[in-house]
Amino acid sequence: MARIILLQFAAAFIAALVALLVSGLSSGISALLGGLCCALPNAFFALRLLSSARKPGGANPMNFFVGEFIKIALTFALMGAAVMFYPELNWMAFLAAFIVVMKSYLILLFRH
Numbered sequence: 001m002a003r004i005i006l007l008q009f010a011a012a013f014i015a016a017l018v019a020l021l022v023s024g025l026s027s028g029i030s031a032l033l034g035g036l037c038c039a040l041p042n043a044f045f046a047l048r049l050l051s052s053a054r055k056p057g058g059a060n061p062m063n064f065f066v067g068e069f070i071k072i073a074l075t076f077a078l079m080g081a082a083v084m085f086y087p088e089l090n091w092m093a094f095l096a097a098f099i100v101v102m103k104s105y106l107i108l109l110f111r112h
Contacts, residue, residue, distance in 0.1 A: 001046045004105050008039040011104040015097035019090075027093040033082040034094035038101040041074040 012035025020028025045067050052063040083089060 001050070004108055005039070005043045005046050007104050007108060008035075008042055008101050011101045012036055012039050012097060015100045019093040019097065023090065023093065026088045027090045029086065029088075030090040030093040031097035033086060033089070034097035035101040037075055037078040037082060037094075038098050040078060041071040044074060045071040 012032060015035050016028050016032035019031035048067040048070070049064065052060060052067075082094070
């Protein structure tokens with residue numbers, strides 16, 4: 001689980017660097033924000049699952065569903081904050097980085 005989260009943060013920074021080099025500072029910041037809007041809620045969700053699994057009695061399925069709801073709400077909140085507080089947002093870079101980070105786990109899934 002930790003490798004996937006680290007990979008997602010790495011993908012966010014790589015996407016931001018590529019956007020920065022290709023389209024400039026505004027795109028780089030937008031891509032970083034988009035990547036972090038995906039990676040941060042996933043990291044929170046993973047920490048929540050890890051902490052609930054270590055409690056006496058083990059993991060509770062309800063914790064998973066509550067954590068997933070919080071992750072989705074946090075994703076929307078972060079996206080809204082990015083739109084509200086960064087008026088120069090480049091939507092193409094933002095969404096592209098979000099999708100890259102969201103699908104980056106496929107790299108580890110198909111590794112031998």
